[in-house]
Amino acid sequence: MSSFELDLIDEKTRAGIDFLTNVVHEMRRALIIEKSSRKITQQSIADKIGTSRHVINRELQGLENVSARRIGEYFWSIGWEPHFEAKKSHDRENCGFITPPAQPREPVPPAISRPSSAMSGAGGIFDLVDKARGAPVPVV
Amino acid sequence: MATFDKLLAEGRIVRVKLRLGRGQFDERKLYAYPECLKWMRAEVPAMVTGRVQSAFSPKEQLITRLLEWITRKPMSYGRMFQDMLPRSDEVWELKTADLRIFGWMYRPRKFIAVCGGYTDHYKEPTKVKNYADDRNAVVEARNALPLDGDKFVTGEYDELV
Numbered sequence: 001m002s003s004f005e006l007d008l009i010d011e012k013t014r015a016g017i018d019f020l021t022n023v024v025h026e027m028r029r030a031l032i033i034e035k036s037s038r039k040i041t042q043q044s045i046a047d048k049i050g051t052s053r054h055v056i057n058r059e060l061q062g063l064e065n066v067s068a069r070r071i072g073e074y075f076w077s078i079g080w081e082p083h084f085e086a087k088k089s090h091d092r093e094n095c096g097f098i099t100p101p102a103q104p105r106e107p108v109p110p111a112i113s114r115p116s117s118a119m120s121g122a123g124g125i126f127d128l129v130d131k132a133r134g135a136p137v138p139v140v
Numbered sequence: 141m142a143t144f145d146k147l148l149a150e151g152r153i154v155r156v157k158l159r160l161g162r163g164q165f166d167e168r169k170l171y172a173y174p175e176c177l178k179w180m181r182a183e184v185p186a187m188v189t190g191r192v193q194s195a196f197s198p199k200e201q202l203i204t205r206l207l208e209w210i211t212r213k214p215m216s217y218g219r220m221f222q223d224m225l226p227r228s229d230e231v232w233e234l235k236t237a238d239l240r241i242f243g244w245m246y247r248p249r250k251f252i253a254v255c256g257g258y259t260d261h262y263k264e265p266t267k268v269k270n271y272a273d274d275r276n277a278v279v280e281a282r283n284a285l286p287l288d289g290d291k292f293v294t295g296e297y298d299e300l301v
Contacts, residue, residue, distance in 0.1 A: 002148040003155035004177060006206065008185055008199040017196070017204050018161060025213055061219065062204065063237055065195040089162075 024062045026082070027074055031060065034078045048077040141288045144246065152285065153252060156180075158207055167212035168249040168301075173281060176241070176253045187238065190260040194237040198258070201236035209234065209251065215301050223297075224275050230292045231278045233271075235259075242274040244282055244292045248300050254278045 009017070034040040042060070046053045049070075059066050059074075066074075075082045147153050154177050156170045172180070180202060187198040194201060208215065215221040224231045224242075232251065234241040240262065243253040255277050261269045282291055293300060 002151070003157055005157045005159060006177075006180060006203070007159065008181070009203050013200065014159070014203065017200055018207070021204055021208065021213070028214070028216075061237075063192065063194045063196075 020066065021062065023066065023071060023082075024060065027066075027071070028060055030075065030078055030080050034080075040078055045074065045077045049073050141286045143288050147285065147287060156206070156253075158203065158210055160211070164207075164211045166210045168209050168251070170206060170210055170251055170253065171246070172243075172253040173255070176243075176255050179256050184239065184256075187258055190238040190258065191263075191266075192237040192259070196237075198236070198238045202239055205234060205236045205239075212249070217297055217301075221301060224271065229275060229279055230294060231275045240271075240274070242278050244278055245300050246291070247293050248295070252282075254281045 031040065031042075031045075042056045043053045046056045049056075055064075056074075058064050059070065071082055142150070144153075148155060148171075151174065153171045154174055156172050156177060157166070160166065184202050185199045189197060196204065205220065207213075208220070219235065221232065221234050224233050230244055232243055232245055234243070234251065234253070236259075238259050239256060240259055241253050241256040243251055243255075246252050255274055257269055257274060260266045262271055285291065
């Protein structure tokens, strides 16, 4: 055996950890930049947010499950703003959900000669077709 | 004596991989002695969070840190990764809140893990292990490995990590 894939946590947990790790790394990166240019410290961030340096330190160490609210507050305190965008994962199109098999299209009801007043009611032709899927609505 | 690849093929050292997502690449390598890999697989999952009270279980911490290592995320010296004293032994320690993994740097960005431990076991009042014992275990394991050429690399932190 020359290699082994270590798989101690499930996919769901891994997804959460991956995301949080990236967030915390971004928090640290921003602080490093601000520390060098503006002498911002963990204490000054804590003062501005209204918490203790201990809490900020734990969050930056990755010891806490940092809330979305705190992430916003943190970046606000150093004059940054987080950018978050979700996108569909093409690796996991169905995410474990069962996709129902494609249903054959219901045959279009045979053309019925109907008075024009039926077309002008609420919902018009679509209303009629939807109803036709359950119990056909006789159109006079 | 044998090449590094031969030792890998013989299973004396195992390349440890993690499932990587889209956009993640293994830019650092992680190897482990089979005993250390066994510790990661069998013992770490049974561990509970220690005195640091991390929000994450030891196995979650392990995967997080290894993923950071493999994908070449910044590793802050001291808190995440550091060389042990005396530095002349060239023994390195990969750290999480509740775990310590001891090994050495074979080449830049190639860490070989020899053994591991639970952080609280190194600290009073729950101390049952010594860092020195693990450091010595790494040196002994490295000395016993019939590896061709330089067994470890030396240099500045940023060059190695």
